Each structure stands twice: as C-alpha cells, then as structure tokens.
Amino acid sequence: MLSGSELWLLRLMADRGLALLDGGTVVILIEERGELRMGACRGEQAASLRIAPVEGTALGALYRAREPLALDRPRGQEAAWLHELGLQARSALVEPLKMEGYGGGLVIAVRADGGFRRHDRESLQAFAASVAQRLAAERSVEIERIRHGIQARERERTRWAREIHDESIQGMGALRMKLASARDLDDAAALKDAVEAVLEGLGHEIDGLRHLITELRPAALDDLGLQAALQALARRAQAIDRLDVSVEMELGAAAGASDSADGEGRRLDAELESTIYRVVQEALTNVGRHAHASKAIVSITERDGAVHASVTDDGRGLPGLERLGPRGDGLEGGFGMSGMRERAELVGGELQFGPAAGGGTTVRLVVPLAGRPNAAVEEPAAGASAP
Ligand SMILES: Nc1ncnc2c1ncn2[C@@H]1O[C@H](COP(=O)(O)OP(=O)(O)O)[C@@H](O)[C@H]1O
Ligand SMILES: [Mg+2]
The missing domain is CATH 3.30.450.40 (GAF domain)
Structure with a gap:
C-alpha cells in the first residue's frame, strides 16, 4: 500500500x-x-x-x-x-x-x-x-x-521476558520445590508450616506480577492521565527505593485541547503521554538503581511550543563519559538510556543526560508540539494540504 x-x-x-x-x-x-x-x-x-x-x-x-x-x-x-x-x-x-x-x-x-x-x-x-x-x-x-520502531519494541520485549524469568518464574520454581519436599513430610505441623510458607510466597509472586502488569501498561495512564500515572510512579519509587520523589506538572490550557474533568490541565496525545511516562519511568529506575540519591524531581512543563520533561536527582552523578559511549547512551548495562533516546526520537523529540546543579543527574526530554494532535500551537489554516 x-x-x-x-x-x-x-x-x-x-x-x-x-x-x-x-x-x-x-x-x-x-x-x-x-x-x-x-x-x-x-x-x-x-x-x-x-x-x-x-x-x-x-x-x-x-x-x-x-x-x-x-x-x-x-x-x-x-x-x-x-x-x-x-x-x-x-x-x-x-x-x-x-x-x-x-x-x-x-x-x-x-x-x-x-x-x-x-x-x-x-x-x-x-x-x-x-x-x-x-x-x-x-x-x-x-x-x-519502521525498522527503528520494531527494534525498540523487540528490545523492550526482551527486557520484559528477562524480568518475568528472573522475578516470577524463579520465585515460583523455588515454591514448587518447597511444596514437593513438604509432600514427604510425616509431621502434620511441619506440613502445615510449609504450606503456610508457600502460600505467603505465592502472595508475593502475585504482587510482583501485578507490578509487572502495571508497568507493562499502566491503567492510570489511560484512565486518570499523565499526572496521576506519574504520581503512581513516584509512590512506587518511594516504596521500593526509598526515594523522595516530587512531581511538578504545568501544561498550558490550550485552545481546542480537551480539558480533563477535574481541571488538572489538559491531556496530551496518547503517544506523547506514553513517551513521557516511559522516559520518566526509566529515569526513575536508574535513579533508584545507580544514583544513590535521596530525592528526585519530576517536572513536566510547556514552553516555546514544546513539552519539556525532566527527572533530576541529587545522587552521585553519571559515570565518566568514557563509560557512557559516544552518544552518552550508556554501555554498561541494559538499553535504558538508548531506549529513552529512541522513544524521544520516535515522537520527533530530543533527549539529553547531564549533570544537575549541585551534583546528581538530569535527564531532559524536549518534544515540539507543532503538528501533534491536541497541540496548543496554532494549527495550519483549514483546507491546507499538510502531509
Ligand atoms: N541517575 C543516574 N545517576 C548515576 N548514574 C546513572 C544514572 N542513570 C544512569 N546511570 C549510569 O548509566 C548507566 C547506563 O544506564 P542504562 O542505559 O539505563 O543501563 P542500566 O540501567 O541497565 O545499567 C548505568 O549503568 C549507570 O552507571
Ligand atoms: Mg537503566
């Protein structure tokens, strides 16, 4: 076609x-x-x-x-x-x-x-x-x-597959072994204890899978909007990484844009919202994993016809550039940083990593709004044949 x-x-x-x-x-x-x-x-x-x-x-x-x-x-x-x-x-x-x-x-x-x-x-x-x-x-x-998009998706699937394998399958394998050895127990009390332990373990596994599902496609993003979804991420980082995360969001009320019911500012288009969410999610995961930070600030603002999203931490800062490769994408571990950049580029935006004032790291995403659905920027005159 x-x-x-x-x-x-x-x-x-x-x-x-x-x-x-x-x-x-x-x-x-x-x-x-x-x-x-x-x-x-x-x-x-x-x-x-x-x-x-x-x-x-x-x-x-x-x-x-x-x-x-x-x-x-x-x-x-x-x-x-x-x-x-x-x-x-x-x-x-x-x-x-x-x-x-x-x-x-x-x-x-x-x-x-x-x-x-x-x-x-x-x-x-x-x-x-x-x-x-x-x-x-x-x-x-x-x-x-198209190839770019497919590769990015493939990498993401690999990451989820690894996560499911490392977290859930291994955990359940251990529980199965526990149950198998409990089967041979003669002592009713010991058997009961073993069953209790396995039940508790299963509860953990179910919680873990719930988290995974939320991460795969956060319901909050569809139902409650970007701000609520980011708040949920912040709470999660707080609970898991003991990180104090604040979320600041300030989007202009655009002409022709749909206001959310509670007046918390307008919604961006779905693709852009997911991109921002995913970038913030990966950035916060990195803060939790690598930064040794106590605080992080997530900020989403609109300026000069573009959305600016940033995650700033007060941690130990990025490792030397020599360890981060020519584009600063990070060569040490996963595809986190290059994945963030890929997402940014797929919506016509740009991603930068750099030192934050007073130590720490800032990850900054800038996406121009011109030509996007729901954009605050003036649309071309009706009848104009835009591509
Ligand atoms: N906020 C941060 N503070 C300090 N170091 C960071 C931060 N974010 C990323 N890094 C460094 O950049 C590297 C690459 O990150 P990433 O591409 O996400 O891969 P991964 O998280 O799998 O290691 C990390 O291993 C870490 O050394
Ligand atoms: Mg990472």
Missing part, C-alpha cells in the same frame, strides 16, 4: 509535472504486487480508475512494455488504456518509472485538445526520473522508521 506520505509526495510531484508541461492532465501510477495503483491524478481531467491488475489489462500491457510512448489522436486498440483510466486524449505521453529494488510505475500526461511538443517529451522523461528518485528516498526513510 502507498503510505500517506507517499501519496502526498506523488500529488506534489504531479502538480510540479503539470506546471512543467503547461497544463493538461498528469497521472502517476505505481505498481505493487501485480496491481497498478493510482498514485496521483492532477490537472483538467479526473481519472476514474483506482486500481488495475497488471495481467489482462491494456494499462498493464503498457506498463510491462517499459517503453516511453507518444501518441497523437490515439484510436482503437491504441487508446484502450486511456479508456481504462477514464481519460479523454487528443495526445498522450507515457514514461516508465524505474525504481531500483521496487516495482515500477508509469507517468502519463494527456491533453484533451492540442498536442505535445518534442520538448515536452524530454521534460516528462526528466520528471519521471525525479519522481522515481524521490519516491525511493521516501520509502527508504519509511522503512528505516
């Missing part, structure tokens, strides 16, 4: 082709899995065709010929593909699209009255080459973005 940004690009290119040829109609068809799909049709006429199979159609035959073609007053068999497109033509130009590593396509220009000049054929040829080039570039960016 052609993606939204590919379609947008093709439409833009078709408009450019139209300007180049001084009018008429320009059509771009892209082949995918044995079908020719309408990428863009701009100009005087509107093509009625959306998709045509390559096999068994005149358009498909035209595509498979992979040859430039110029027709004047096309008739009969010659004009069959024009009928399939639903276009009237006194004259028509065809250029094949050649894309390395992909299916190809066709660029077609028609005039309902009047002909093309020799010069137009050359223009269309150069135009087809630039369409192919731009589309291939767009696709490789798209593929890179």
Whole structure:
C-alpha cells in the first residue's frame, strides 16, 4: 500500500509535472504486487480508475512494455488504456518509472485538445526520473522508521521476558520445590508450616506480577492521565527505593485541547503521554538503581511550543563519559538510556543526560508540539494540504 506520505509526495510531484508541461492532465501510477495503483491524478481531467491488475489489462500491457510512448489522436486498440483510466486524449505521453529494488510505475500526461511538443517529451522523461528518485528516498526513510520502531519494541520485549524469568518464574520454581519436599513430610505441623510458607510466597509472586502488569501498561495512564500515572510512579519509587520523589506538572490550557474533568490541565496525545511516562519511568529506575540519591524531581512543563520533561536527582552523578559511549547512551548495562533516546526520537523529540546543579543527574526530554494532535500551537489554516 502507498503510505500517506507517499501519496502526498506523488500529488506534489504531479502538480510540479503539470506546471512543467503547461497544463493538461498528469497521472502517476505505481505498481505493487501485480496491481497498478493510482498514485496521483492532477490537472483538467479526473481519472476514474483506482486500481488495475497488471495481467489482462491494456494499462498493464503498457506498463510491462517499459517503453516511453507518444501518441497523437490515439484510436482503437491504441487508446484502450486511456479508456481504462477514464481519460479523454487528443495526445498522450507515457514514461516508465524505474525504481531500483521496487516495482515500477508509469507517468502519463494527456491533453484533451492540442498536442505535445518534442520538448515536452524530454521534460516528462526528466520528471519521471525525479519522481522515481524521490519516491525511493521516501520509502527508504519509511522503512528505516519502521525498522527503528520494531527494534525498540523487540528490545523492550526482551527486557520484559528477562524480568518475568528472573522475578516470577524463579520465585515460583523455588515454591514448587518447597511444596514437593513438604509432600514427604510425616509431621502434620511441619506440613502445615510449609504450606503456610508457600502460600505467603505465592502472595508475593502475585504482587510482583501485578507490578509487572502495571508497568507493562499502566491503567492510570489511560484512565486518570499523565499526572496521576506519574504520581503512581513516584509512590512506587518511594516504596521500593526509598526515594523522595516530587512531581511538578504545568501544561498550558490550550485552545481546542480537551480539558480533563477535574481541571488538572489538559491531556496530551496518547503517544506523547506514553513517551513521557516511559522516559520518566526509566529515569526513575536508574535513579533508584545507580544514583544513590535521596530525592528526585519530576517536572513536566510547556514552553516555546514544546513539552519539556525532566527527572533530576541529587545522587552521585553519571559515570565518566568514557563509560557512557559516544552518544552518552550508556554501555554498561541494559538499553535504558538508548531506549529513552529512541522513544524521544520516535515522537520527533530530543533527549539529553547531564549533570544537575549541585551534583546528581538530569535527564531532559524536549518534544515540539507543532503538528501533534491536541497541540496548543496554532494549527495550519483549514483546507491546507499538510502531509
Ligand atoms: N541517575 C543516574 N545517576 C548515576 N548514574 C546513572 C544514572 N542513570 C544512569 N546511570 C549510569 O548509566 C548507566 C547506563 O544506564 P542504562 O542505559 O539505563 O543501563 P542500566 O540501567 O541497565 O545499567 C548505568 O549503568 C549507570 O552507571
Ligand atoms: Mg537503566
């Protein structure tokens, strides 16, 4: 399927082709899995065709010929593909699209009255080459973005798998052994004690799994919003790591943005809320694990059309840069810091790690709001064709 940004690009290119040829109609068809799909049709006429199979159609035959073609007053068999497109033509130009590593396509220009000049054929040829080039570039960016996302998800799953294995499975394995040896006990009192111990252990395991589930997808984030979810994280850090965490959140009340019922400021879009939540979660985990800190401050504010989220601790500071790799991502242990950066980049933001005033560490996330759903920033005028 052609993606939204590919379609947008093709439409833009078709408009450019139209300007180049001084009018008429320009059509771009892209082949995918044995079908020719309408990428863009701009100009005087509107093509009625959306998709045509390559096999068994005149358009498909035209595509498979992979040859430039110029027709004047096309008739009969010659004009069959024009009928399939639903276009009237006194004259028509065809250029094949050649894309390395992909299916190809066709660029077609028609005039309902009047002909093309020799010069137009050359223009269309150069135009087809630039369409192919731009589309291939767009696709490789798209593929890179998807690959990036998949890798990040895979890493996260690995982390959860490890956590479930290390925490729950091993714990339950120990309980099973305890029960198995209790089975052979003759002494009723000892048996009862063993069962009690196993029951208590199971209670711990259930609590642990509950925590894991909350971390996997915090219900608070969906139901109560970012602030409540961050408060829950803070309480957790307090309970587990004895860390005094305060949460400061100040988002501007945006025009057109949805206010939460209790008036605690507006909601950001779901993707951005999860990104902020995950970054804060990982940063707090690091504070608990590495910083030897007593306090941490989580701050979410909105400034200059961007959301700024930071986690600052009063701990011993980051280890020397030589241990954190070229991007400061951390090479020692897990993927925590590079994972945070990846998340930031996936929403078009930036992540920085650095020393905090008075020792300690600050992790800072900045995400521009322009173009996001619920954004406080002015939206483009209605009808503007944004990608
Ligand atoms: N708040 C912090 N204070 C001190 N050191 C930190 C802090 N956050 C991260 N670090 C250091 O950066 C390293 C990399 O962190 P991370 O990428 O999250 O991996 P992991 O937590 O699995 O070790 C940590 O091992 C630790 O040495
Ligand atoms: Mg970590």
